[in-house]
Amino acid sequence: MARSKSSLTSPRTGSDVIYVNMLGQHIVVLNSAVAATELLDQRGANYCDRPDFTLFEIMGWGRTLTFLKWGEQFKLHRKMFQSTFSRSNVGIFRPMQLQESRKAVRSLIKGPDNWRESTLLMTTSIIFRIAFGQEVPSESSPYCEMTKAASQATTAGGIAGTSLVDIFPPIQFVPGWINPSAVLRHARVSRNAIQAVHDQPWDSNMRAIEAGTAPYSFMKIHWDRFVESAKAGRPQEASLADIKGATGATIIAGGNTTWATVLSCMLFLTRHPEAQRRDKHAYRGFGDRCELKCLDDFIMETMRCLPLNPLNIPHKSLRDDVYRGMFIPAGTMVLTNTTAMATDAGTYKDPNVFDPSRYDRGEPYPLGNFGFGRRKCPGNWLALASVYMFLATFLAVFELEQALDDEGKPKIPEPGVSVGLGGHPLPFECVLKVRSQEMARLLMEDA
Numbered sequence: 001m002a003r004s005k006s007s008l009t010s011p012r013t014g015s016d017v018i019y020v021n022m023l024g025q026h027i028v029v030l031n032s033a034v035a036a037t038e039l040l041d042q043r044g045a046n047y048c049d050r051p052d053f054t055l056f057e058i059m060g061w062g063r064t065l066t067f068l069k070w071g072e073q074f075k076l077h078r079k080m081f082q083s084t085f086s087r088s089n090v091g092i093f094r095p096m097q098l099q100e101s102r103k104a105v106r107s108l109i110k111g112p113d114n115w116r117e118s119t120l121l122m123t124t125s126i127i128f129r130i131a132f133g134q135e136v137p138s139e140s141s142p143y144c145e146m147t148k149a150a151s152q153a154t155t156a157g158g159i160a161g162t163s164l165v166d167i168f169p170p171i172q173f174v175p176g177w178i179n180p181s182a183v184l185r186h187a188r189v190s191r192n193a194i195q196a197v198h199d200q201p202w203d204s205n206m207r208a209i210e211a212g213t214a215p216y217s218f219m220k221i222h223w224d225r226f227v228e229s230a231k232a233g234r235p236q237e238a239s240l241a242d243i244k245g246a247t248g249a250t251i252i253a254g255g256n257t258t259w260a261t262v263l264s265c266m267l268f269l270t271r272h273p274e275a276q277r278r279d280k281h282a283y284r285g286f287g288d289r290c291e292l293k294c295l296d297d298f299i300m301e302t303m304r305c306l307p308l309n310p311l312n313i314p315h316k317s318l319r320d321d322v323y324r325g326m327f328i329p330a331g332t333m334v335l336t337n338t339t340a341m342a343t344d345a346g347t348y349k350d351p352n353v354f355d356p357s358r359y360d361r362g363e364p365y366p367l368g369n370f371g372f373g374r375r376k377c378p379g380n381w382l383a384l385a386s387v388y389m390f391l392a393t394f395l396a397v398f399e400l401e402q403a404l405d406d407e408g409k410p411k412i413p414e415p416g417v418s419v420g421l422g423g424h425p426l427p428f429e430c431v432l433k434v435r436s437q438e439m440a441r442l443l444m445e446d447a
Protein backbone atom coordinates (compact mmCIF):
# COMPACT_ATOMS: atom_id res chain seq x y z
CA MET A 1 0.00 0.00 0.00
CA ALA A 2 1.17 3.51 -0.74
CA ARG A 3 2.80 5.70 1.87
CA SER A 4 0.34 7.93 3.74
CA LYS A 5 0.76 11.29 5.45
CA SER A 6 -0.94 10.21 8.69
CA SER A 7 0.97 10.58 11.94
CA LEU A 8 0.17 6.99 12.91
CA THR A 9 2.43 5.07 10.68
CA SER A 10 3.87 1.62 11.00
CA PRO A 11 7.64 1.86 11.48
CA ARG A 12 8.08 -0.94 8.94
CA THR A 13 5.77 0.21 6.16
CA GLY A 14 5.49 3.94 6.87
CA SER A 15 1.69 3.82 6.53
CA ASP A 16 -1.28 3.95 8.88
CA VAL A 17 -3.05 1.54 6.52
CA ILE A 18 -1.43 -1.87 6.43
CA TYR A 19 -2.23 -4.63 3.95
CA VAL A 20 -1.71 -8.34 4.63
CA ASN A 21 -2.61 -11.33 2.47
CA MET A 22 -3.38 -14.46 4.50
CA LEU A 23 -4.02 -17.56 2.41
CA GLY A 24 -5.60 -15.40 -0.30
CA GLN A 25 -7.70 -13.33 2.11
CA HIS A 26 -7.10 -9.59 1.72
CA ILE A 27 -6.74 -8.02 5.16
CA VAL A 28 -6.37 -4.30 5.87
CA VAL A 29 -5.45 -2.99 9.32
CA LEU A 30 -6.32 0.65 10.05
CA ASN A 31 -3.93 2.15 12.58
CA SER A 32 -5.31 5.66 12.83
CA ALA A 33 -8.62 7.16 13.87
CA VAL A 34 -8.56 9.26 10.69
CA ALA A 35 -8.37 6.21 8.42
CA ALA A 36 -10.96 4.28 10.47
CA THR A 37 -13.37 7.23 10.42
CA GLU A 38 -12.88 7.97 6.73
CA LEU A 39 -13.37 4.37 5.68
CA LEU A 40 -15.69 2.74 8.22
CA ASP A 41 -17.82 5.78 9.16
CA GLN A 42 -17.85 7.97 6.07
CA ARG A 43 -17.89 5.07 3.59
CA GLY A 44 -19.83 2.88 6.01
CA ALA A 45 -22.21 1.58 3.34
CA ASN A 46 -19.29 -0.28 1.77
CA TYR A 47 -17.61 -1.50 4.97
CA CYS A 48 -20.62 -2.90 6.86
CA ASP A 49 -20.26 -6.56 5.97
CA ARG A 50 -18.67 -9.18 8.20
CA PRO A 51 -16.38 -12.04 7.20
CA ASP A 52 -17.71 -15.59 7.59
CA PHE A 53 -17.69 -16.49 11.24
CA THR A 54 -17.98 -20.20 10.59
CA LEU A 55 -16.63 -21.09 14.02
CA PHE A 56 -19.25 -19.04 15.83
CA GLU A 57 -22.00 -20.42 13.59
CA ILE A 58 -20.95 -23.93 14.53
CA MET A 59 -21.21 -22.91 18.19
CA GLY A 60 -24.83 -21.83 17.64
CA TRP A 61 -24.53 -18.04 17.28
CA GLY A 62 -26.22 -18.18 13.86
CA ARG A 63 -28.75 -15.39 14.45
CA THR A 64 -26.46 -13.13 16.42
CA LEU A 65 -26.18 -9.60 15.02
CA THR A 66 -22.45 -9.44 15.72
CA PHE A 67 -21.79 -12.24 13.23
CA LEU A 68 -24.52 -11.57 10.65
CA LYS A 69 -23.38 -10.72 7.16
CA TRP A 70 -24.80 -7.64 5.44
CA GLY A 71 -28.32 -8.29 4.12
CA GLU A 72 -31.98 -8.15 5.07
CA GLN A 73 -31.52 -10.12 8.27
CA PHE A 74 -28.67 -7.87 9.36
CA LYS A 75 -30.81 -4.76 8.73
CA LEU A 76 -33.69 -6.21 10.71
CA HIS A 77 -31.56 -7.20 13.73
CA ARG A 78 -29.70 -3.91 13.68
CA LYS A 79 -33.02 -2.05 13.75
CA MET A 80 -34.24 -4.16 16.67
CA PHE A 81 -31.11 -3.31 18.67
CA GLN A 82 -30.90 0.35 17.71
CA SER A 83 -34.52 1.08 18.49
CA THR A 84 -34.37 -0.65 21.89
CA PHE A 85 -31.00 0.69 23.04
CA SER A 86 -30.99 4.20 21.55
CA ARG A 87 -29.53 6.94 23.75
CA SER A 88 -33.00 8.27 24.52
CA ASN A 89 -34.56 4.87 25.19
CA VAL A 90 -31.97 3.29 27.50
CA GLY A 91 -33.07 5.54 30.37
CA ILE A 92 -35.96 3.15 30.88
CA PHE A 93 -33.50 0.54 32.23
CA ARG A 94 -31.85 3.00 34.65
CA PRO A 95 -33.84 2.17 37.84
CA MET A 96 -33.07 -1.49 37.34
CA GLN A 97 -29.36 -0.82 36.70
CA LEU A 98 -29.19 1.31 39.83
CA GLN A 99 -30.95 -1.37 41.86
CA GLU A 100 -28.43 -4.00 40.66
CA SER A 101 -25.49 -1.66 41.40
CA ARG A 102 -26.73 -1.13 44.96
CA LYS A 103 -27.33 -4.85 45.39
CA ALA A 104 -23.74 -5.52 44.27
CA VAL A 105 -22.24 -2.90 46.63
CA ARG A 106 -24.31 -4.31 49.52
CA SER A 107 -22.91 -7.76 48.82
CA LEU A 108 -19.40 -6.23 48.73
CA ILE A 109 -19.99 -4.69 52.16
CA LYS A 110 -20.75 -8.20 53.44
CA GLY A 111 -17.97 -9.95 51.49
CA PRO A 112 -15.38 -7.54 50.05
CA ASP A 113 -13.05 -10.34 48.96
CA ASN A 114 -15.67 -11.64 46.54
CA TRP A 115 -15.41 -8.59 44.28
CA ARG A 116 -14.96 -10.61 41.10
CA GLU A 117 -17.99 -12.80 41.76
CA SER A 118 -20.20 -9.96 43.00
CA THR A 119 -19.48 -7.73 40.01
CA LEU A 120 -19.99 -10.64 37.61
CA LEU A 121 -23.32 -11.44 39.25
CA MET A 122 -24.33 -7.79 38.85
CA THR A 123 -23.53 -7.54 35.13
CA THR A 124 -25.11 -10.95 34.49
CA SER A 125 -28.29 -9.98 36.29
CA ILE A 126 -28.46 -6.61 34.50
CA ILE A 127 -28.18 -8.19 31.07
CA PHE A 128 -30.62 -11.05 31.83
CA ARG A 129 -33.16 -8.50 33.07
CA ILE A 130 -32.66 -6.34 30.00
CA ALA A 131 -32.79 -9.24 27.56
CA PHE A 132 -35.26 -11.65 29.15
CA GLY A 133 -36.74 -9.78 32.14
CA GLN A 134 -35.14 -12.43 34.37
CA GLU A 135 -33.36 -11.39 37.56
CA VAL A 136 -30.35 -13.50 38.53
CA PRO A 137 -30.60 -13.64 42.32
CA SER A 138 -27.40 -15.48 43.24
CA GLU A 139 -24.26 -17.09 41.92
CA SER A 140 -25.93 -20.50 42.22
CA SER A 141 -28.51 -19.55 39.57
CA PRO A 142 -28.32 -21.83 36.50
CA TYR A 143 -28.14 -18.66 34.39
CA CYS A 144 -24.68 -17.93 35.82
CA GLU A 145 -23.40 -21.37 34.91
CA MET A 146 -24.78 -21.34 31.37
CA THR A 147 -23.51 -17.80 30.69
CA LYS A 148 -20.07 -18.78 31.96
CA ALA A 149 -19.99 -21.83 29.68
CA ALA A 150 -21.21 -19.83 26.67
CA SER A 151 -18.72 -17.01 27.30
CA GLN A 152 -15.82 -19.39 27.78
CA ALA A 153 -16.69 -21.11 24.51
CA THR A 154 -16.89 -17.80 22.68
CA THR A 155 -13.71 -16.39 24.17
CA ALA A 156 -11.82 -19.60 23.41
CA GLY A 157 -12.69 -19.02 19.74
CA GLY A 158 -9.80 -16.53 19.57
CA ILE A 159 -9.80 -13.39 17.42
CA ALA A 160 -13.14 -13.44 15.59
CA GLY A 161 -12.94 -14.56 11.98
CA THR A 162 -9.32 -15.71 12.13
CA SER A 163 -9.52 -19.36 13.21
CA LEU A 164 -8.53 -22.15 10.83
CA VAL A 165 -12.17 -23.02 10.14
CA ASP A 166 -13.03 -19.37 9.32
CA ILE A 167 -10.23 -19.18 6.79
CA PHE A 168 -10.80 -22.70 5.42
CA PRO A 169 -14.49 -23.58 6.14
CA PRO A 170 -14.45 -27.12 4.60
CA ILE A 171 -12.38 -28.23 7.58
CA GLN A 172 -15.59 -28.23 9.62
CA PHE A 173 -16.65 -31.43 7.83
CA VAL A 174 -13.56 -33.37 8.95
CA PRO A 175 -14.52 -35.78 11.78
CA GLY A 176 -13.64 -34.61 15.27
CA TRP A 177 -11.08 -37.34 16.07
CA ILE A 178 -8.73 -36.41 13.21
CA ASN A 179 -9.49 -32.71 13.14
CA PRO A 180 -6.41 -30.57 13.77
CA SER A 181 -8.38 -27.62 15.10
CA ALA A 182 -8.78 -27.63 18.89
CA VAL A 183 -11.07 -24.57 18.76
CA LEU A 184 -13.36 -26.40 16.33
CA ARG A 185 -13.65 -29.38 18.68
CA HIS A 186 -14.36 -26.90 21.46
CA ALA A 187 -17.02 -25.14 19.35
CA ARG A 188 -18.86 -28.40 18.78
CA VAL A 189 -19.06 -29.25 22.47
CA SER A 190 -20.16 -25.70 23.30
CA ARG A 191 -23.38 -25.88 21.30
CA ASN A 192 -25.50 -27.11 24.20
CA ALA A 193 -24.45 -24.29 26.52
CA ILE A 194 -25.15 -21.69 23.84
CA GLN A 195 -28.52 -23.23 23.00
CA ALA A 196 -29.40 -23.18 26.71
CA VAL A 197 -28.74 -19.42 26.88
CA HIS A 198 -31.29 -18.95 24.10
CA ASP A 199 -33.93 -21.41 25.36
CA GLN A 200 -34.13 -21.52 29.15
CA PRO A 201 -34.58 -17.83 30.01
CA TRP A 202 -36.87 -17.51 26.99
CA ASP A 203 -39.18 -20.24 28.33
CA SER A 204 -39.25 -18.71 31.83
CA ASN A 205 -40.00 -15.24 30.50
CA MET A 206 -42.68 -16.58 28.17
CA ARG A 207 -44.48 -18.01 31.20
CA ALA A 208 -44.29 -14.57 32.85
CA ILE A 209 -45.52 -12.84 29.68
CA GLU A 210 -48.47 -15.23 29.50
CA ALA A 211 -49.22 -14.60 33.18
CA GLY A 212 -49.04 -10.83 32.58
CA THR A 213 -46.22 -10.38 35.11
CA ALA A 214 -43.25 -9.87 32.80
CA PRO A 215 -41.32 -6.59 33.18
CA TYR A 216 -40.12 -4.47 30.25
CA SER A 217 -37.37 -6.31 28.37
CA PHE A 218 -35.91 -6.71 24.87
CA MET A 219 -37.76 -9.99 24.46
CA LYS A 220 -41.09 -8.56 25.63
CA ILE A 221 -40.89 -5.50 23.38
CA HIS A 222 -40.32 -7.61 20.28
CA TRP A 223 -42.66 -10.42 21.31
CA ASP A 224 -45.47 -7.89 21.92
CA ARG A 225 -44.89 -6.44 18.43
CA PHE A 226 -44.98 -9.94 16.99
CA VAL A 227 -48.31 -10.71 18.69
CA GLU A 228 -49.77 -7.33 17.66
CA SER A 229 -48.86 -7.87 14.00
CA ALA A 230 -50.30 -11.38 14.10
CA LYS A 231 -53.58 -10.07 15.55
CA ALA A 232 -53.78 -7.29 12.96
CA GLY A 233 -52.98 -9.73 10.14
CA ARG A 234 -49.90 -7.69 9.15
CA PRO A 235 -46.85 -9.44 7.71
CA GLN A 236 -44.26 -10.15 10.40
CA GLU A 237 -41.05 -8.13 10.27
CA ALA A 238 -39.19 -10.50 12.60
CA SER A 239 -39.77 -14.24 12.89
CA LEU A 240 -39.76 -15.97 16.27
CA ALA A 241 -36.29 -17.31 15.46
CA ASP A 242 -35.12 -13.74 14.84
CA ILE A 243 -36.48 -12.51 18.17
CA LYS A 244 -34.98 -15.46 20.01
CA GLY A 245 -31.60 -15.08 18.28
CA ALA A 246 -31.45 -11.34 18.93
CA THR A 247 -32.43 -11.75 22.58
CA GLY A 248 -29.70 -14.38 23.06
CA ALA A 249 -27.26 -12.06 21.27
CA THR A 250 -27.90 -9.38 23.88
CA ILE A 251 -26.57 -11.73 26.56
CA ILE A 252 -23.38 -12.69 24.80
CA ALA A 253 -22.64 -9.20 23.44
CA GLY A 254 -23.59 -7.23 26.53
CA GLY A 255 -22.80 -9.25 29.66
CA ASN A 256 -19.11 -10.05 29.81
CA THR A 257 -18.10 -6.91 27.90
CA THR A 258 -19.65 -4.77 30.63
CA TRP A 259 -18.12 -6.92 33.39
CA ALA A 260 -14.68 -6.68 31.77
CA THR A 261 -15.02 -2.88 31.67
CA VAL A 262 -15.98 -2.78 35.37
CA LEU A 263 -12.90 -4.91 36.15
CA SER A 264 -10.68 -2.60 34.07
CA CYS A 265 -11.94 0.38 36.04
CA MET A 266 -11.17 -1.41 39.31
CA LEU A 267 -7.70 -2.24 38.01
CA PHE A 268 -6.92 1.39 37.19
CA LEU A 269 -8.40 2.65 40.47
CA THR A 270 -6.06 0.26 42.28
CA ARG A 271 -3.08 1.09 40.12
CA HIS A 272 -3.64 4.86 40.43
CA PRO A 273 -4.91 5.62 43.94
CA GLU A 274 -4.50 9.33 43.12
CA ALA A 275 -7.43 8.97 40.68
CA GLN A 276 -9.62 8.02 43.66
CA ARG A 277 -8.28 10.90 45.74
CA ARG A 278 -8.71 13.42 42.92
CA ASP A 279 -12.35 12.57 42.63
CA LYS A 280 -12.98 11.67 46.25
CA HIS A 281 -15.77 14.18 46.65
CA ALA A 282 -17.05 13.87 43.14
CA TYR A 283 -18.33 10.31 43.13
CA ARG A 284 -21.51 10.84 45.02
CA GLY A 285 -24.43 10.10 42.81
CA PHE A 286 -25.89 10.03 39.36
CA GLY A 287 -27.00 13.17 37.66
CA ASP A 288 -24.90 16.20 38.57
CA ARG A 289 -23.03 17.39 35.49
CA CYS A 290 -19.69 17.83 37.26
CA GLU A 291 -19.81 14.39 38.87
CA LEU A 292 -20.80 12.95 35.55
CA LYS A 293 -17.84 14.54 33.80
CA CYS A 294 -15.28 13.38 36.41
CA LEU A 295 -16.42 9.81 36.31
CA ASP A 296 -16.89 9.80 32.54
CA ASP A 297 -13.30 11.02 32.15
CA PHE A 298 -12.06 8.25 34.42
CA ILE A 299 -13.98 5.55 32.51
CA MET A 300 -12.85 6.92 29.14
CA GLU A 301 -9.21 7.04 30.28
CA THR A 302 -9.52 3.43 31.46
CA MET A 303 -10.90 2.43 28.06
CA ARG A 304 -8.18 4.36 26.27
CA CYS A 305 -5.40 2.74 28.28
CA LEU A 306 -6.77 -0.79 28.01
CA PRO A 307 -8.89 -1.44 24.90
CA LEU A 308 -10.54 -4.81 25.45
CA ASN A 309 -10.81 -5.54 21.73
CA PRO A 310 -7.44 -4.28 20.51
CA LEU A 311 -8.18 -5.20 16.87
CA ASN A 312 -11.97 -4.90 17.16
CA ILE A 313 -14.36 -7.24 15.36
CA PRO A 314 -13.50 -7.39 11.65
CA HIS A 315 -15.63 -5.59 9.07
CA LYS A 316 -15.63 -6.64 5.42
CA SER A 317 -16.00 -4.54 2.29
CA LEU A 318 -18.79 -5.15 -0.22
CA ARG A 319 -17.31 -3.46 -3.30
CA ASP A 320 -13.93 -2.47 -4.75
CA ASP A 321 -12.72 0.86 -3.37
CA VAL A 322 -9.80 3.23 -3.75
CA TYR A 323 -8.58 5.06 -0.65
CA ARG A 324 -5.76 7.63 -0.84
CA GLY A 325 -4.68 5.99 -4.05
CA MET A 326 -4.71 2.49 -2.52
CA PHE A 327 -6.88 -0.17 -4.13
CA ILE A 328 -8.99 -2.15 -1.64
CA PRO A 329 -10.69 -5.09 -3.36
CA ALA A 330 -14.26 -6.16 -2.55
CA GLY A 331 -14.28 -8.76 0.22
CA THR A 332 -11.33 -7.26 2.11
CA MET A 333 -11.37 -7.90 5.86
CA VAL A 334 -10.83 -4.63 7.74
CA LEU A 335 -9.43 -4.56 11.29
CA THR A 336 -9.09 -1.41 13.39
CA ASN A 337 -6.12 -1.10 15.72
CA THR A 338 -7.68 0.64 18.72
CA THR A 339 -4.47 0.43 20.74
CA ALA A 340 -2.56 2.37 18.08
CA MET A 341 -5.33 4.98 17.91
CA ALA A 342 -5.45 5.34 21.70
CA THR A 343 -1.70 5.86 21.98
CA ASP A 344 -1.26 8.29 19.09
CA ALA A 345 1.22 10.89 20.29
CA GLY A 346 -0.28 13.37 17.81
CA THR A 347 -3.61 13.17 19.63
CA TYR A 348 -2.62 12.45 23.24
CA LYS A 349 0.12 14.15 25.24
CA ASP A 350 2.18 11.46 27.02
CA PRO A 351 -0.14 8.76 25.68
CA ASN A 352 1.30 6.07 27.95
CA VAL A 353 0.45 8.02 31.10
CA PHE A 354 -2.90 7.33 32.78
CA ASP A 355 -4.34 10.81 33.20
CA PRO A 356 -8.13 11.40 33.28
CA SER A 357 -7.50 15.16 33.49
CA ARG A 358 -6.25 15.14 29.88
CA TYR A 359 -9.89 15.54 28.82
CA ASP A 360 -10.08 18.85 30.72
CA ARG A 361 -7.32 20.02 28.38
CA GLY A 362 -9.48 19.23 25.37
CA GLU A 363 -7.99 15.91 24.32
CA PRO A 364 -10.68 13.73 22.70
CA TYR A 365 -12.27 10.67 24.24
CA PRO A 366 -10.86 7.50 22.68
CA LEU A 367 -12.45 6.41 19.46
CA GLY A 368 -13.00 2.82 18.53
CA ASN A 369 -13.61 0.93 21.79
CA PHE A 370 -17.19 0.48 20.61
CA GLY A 371 -16.27 0.05 16.97
CA PHE A 372 -17.14 2.06 13.88
CA GLY A 373 -19.74 2.83 11.25
CA ARG A 374 -22.78 0.67 10.67
CA ARG A 375 -21.45 -2.07 12.95
CA LYS A 376 -20.72 0.23 15.89
CA CYS A 377 -21.85 -1.30 19.17
CA PRO A 378 -25.58 -0.56 19.58
CA GLY A 379 -25.31 -1.28 23.33
CA ASN A 380 -22.74 1.42 24.11
CA TRP A 381 -25.09 3.83 25.95
CA LEU A 382 -26.50 1.02 28.00
CA ALA A 383 -23.07 -0.40 28.85
CA LEU A 384 -21.60 2.94 29.90
CA ALA A 385 -24.60 3.64 32.12
CA SER A 386 -24.13 0.28 33.91
CA VAL A 387 -20.42 0.92 34.47
CA TYR A 388 -21.07 4.48 35.59
CA MET A 389 -23.82 3.57 38.05
CA PHE A 390 -21.80 0.82 39.64
CA LEU A 391 -18.68 2.97 40.04
CA ALA A 392 -20.63 5.92 41.44
CA THR A 393 -22.25 3.68 44.05
CA PHE A 394 -19.07 1.73 44.77
CA LEU A 395 -16.86 4.80 45.25
CA ALA A 396 -19.35 6.42 47.57
CA VAL A 397 -18.71 3.52 49.98
CA PHE A 398 -15.32 2.00 49.17
CA GLU A 399 -11.80 2.81 48.18
CA LEU A 400 -9.40 0.38 46.59
CA GLU A 401 -5.96 -0.38 47.95
CA GLN A 402 -3.07 -2.35 46.55
CA ALA A 403 -2.54 -5.83 48.01
CA LEU A 404 0.83 -6.40 49.71
CA ASP A 405 3.28 -9.18 48.96
CA ASP A 406 5.09 -11.28 51.61
CA GLU A 407 7.66 -8.53 52.12
CA GLY A 408 4.98 -5.90 52.59
CA LYS A 409 5.57 -4.29 49.19
CA PRO A 410 2.46 -3.20 47.21
CA LYS A 411 1.49 -5.35 44.26
CA ILE A 412 0.77 -2.84 41.50
CA PRO A 413 -1.66 -4.34 38.97
CA GLU A 414 -0.33 -4.44 35.42
CA PRO A 415 -2.84 -3.67 32.66
CA GLY A 416 -3.08 -6.53 30.19
CA VAL A 417 -5.87 -8.13 28.23
CA SER A 418 -6.77 -11.72 27.35
CA VAL A 419 -6.87 -12.68 23.67
CA GLY A 420 -10.19 -13.50 22.04
CA LEU A 421 -13.59 -12.04 21.36
CA GLY A 422 -14.49 -9.84 24.31
CA GLY A 423 -11.13 -9.63 26.06
CA HIS A 424 -10.81 -9.35 29.84
CA PRO A 425 -8.18 -7.65 31.98
CA LEU A 426 -5.58 -10.19 33.10
CA PRO A 427 -6.01 -11.28 36.74
CA PHE A 428 -4.97 -8.71 39.35
CA GLU A 429 -5.32 -8.23 43.08
CA CYS A 430 -6.90 -5.40 45.04
CA VAL A 431 -8.19 -4.78 48.54
CA LEU A 432 -11.56 -3.14 49.20
CA LYS A 433 -11.70 -0.81 52.20
CA VAL A 434 -14.87 0.90 53.39
CA ARG A 435 -14.23 4.63 53.07
CA SER A 436 -17.61 5.86 54.32
CA GLN A 437 -19.30 3.90 57.11
CA GLU A 438 -22.17 6.35 56.83
CA MET A 439 -22.78 5.60 53.15
CA ALA A 440 -22.41 1.87 53.85
CA ARG A 441 -25.02 2.10 56.60
CA LEU A 442 -27.42 4.08 54.43
CA LEU A 443 -27.08 1.59 51.62
CA MET A 444 -27.68 -1.40 53.92
CA GLU A 445 -30.76 0.28 55.44
CA ASP A 446 -32.11 0.92 51.96
CA ALA A 447 -32.23 -2.84 51.16
Ligand code: HEM
Nearest residue numbers: 065066253254257258261313369370371372375377379383
Ligand atom coordinates in the same frame (compact mmCIF):
# COMPACT_ATOMS: atom_id res chain seq x y z
C1 HEM B 1 -18.51 -1.86 27.75
C2 HEM B 1 -19.19 -2.82 27.15
C3 HEM B 1 -19.15 -3.07 25.68
C4 HEM B 1 -18.10 -2.97 24.80
C5 HEM B 1 -16.65 -2.56 25.11
C6 HEM B 1 -18.60 -3.33 23.49
C7 HEM B 1 -17.83 -3.33 22.35
C8 HEM B 1 -18.29 -3.69 21.09
C9 HEM B 1 -17.50 -3.69 19.89
C10 HEM B 1 -16.02 -3.30 19.79
C11 HEM B 1 -18.29 -4.11 18.88
C12 HEM B 1 -17.88 -4.29 17.41
C13 HEM B 1 -18.17 -3.02 16.64
C14 HEM B 1 -17.68 -3.06 15.21
O1 HEM B 1 -17.64 -4.11 14.59
O2 HEM B 1 -17.32 -1.99 14.67
C15 HEM B 1 -19.59 -4.38 19.43
C16 HEM B 1 -20.65 -4.84 18.71
C17 HEM B 1 -21.86 -5.17 19.26
N1 HEM B 1 -22.27 -4.93 20.57
FE1 HEM B 1 -21.15 -4.18 22.04
N2 HEM B 1 -19.92 -3.65 23.60
C18 HEM B 1 -20.31 -3.49 24.90
C19 HEM B 1 -21.58 -3.68 25.42
C20 HEM B 1 -22.67 -4.08 24.71
C21 HEM B 1 -24.01 -4.23 25.23
C22 HEM B 1 -24.46 -3.91 26.67
C23 HEM B 1 -24.79 -4.73 24.22
C24 HEM B 1 -26.26 -5.07 24.20
C25 HEM B 1 -27.21 -4.48 24.76
C26 HEM B 1 -23.95 -4.86 23.05
C27 HEM B 1 -24.36 -5.33 21.82
C28 HEM B 1 -23.56 -5.39 20.69
C29 HEM B 1 -24.00 -5.95 19.41
C30 HEM B 1 -25.36 -6.58 19.13
C31 HEM B 1 -22.93 -5.80 18.52
C32 HEM B 1 -22.88 -6.21 17.05
C33 HEM B 1 -23.22 -5.03 16.16
C34 HEM B 1 -23.15 -5.35 14.68
O3 HEM B 1 -22.42 -6.24 14.29
O4 HEM B 1 -23.87 -4.67 13.90
N3 HEM B 1 -22.68 -4.46 23.38
N4 HEM B 1 -19.57 -4.10 20.78
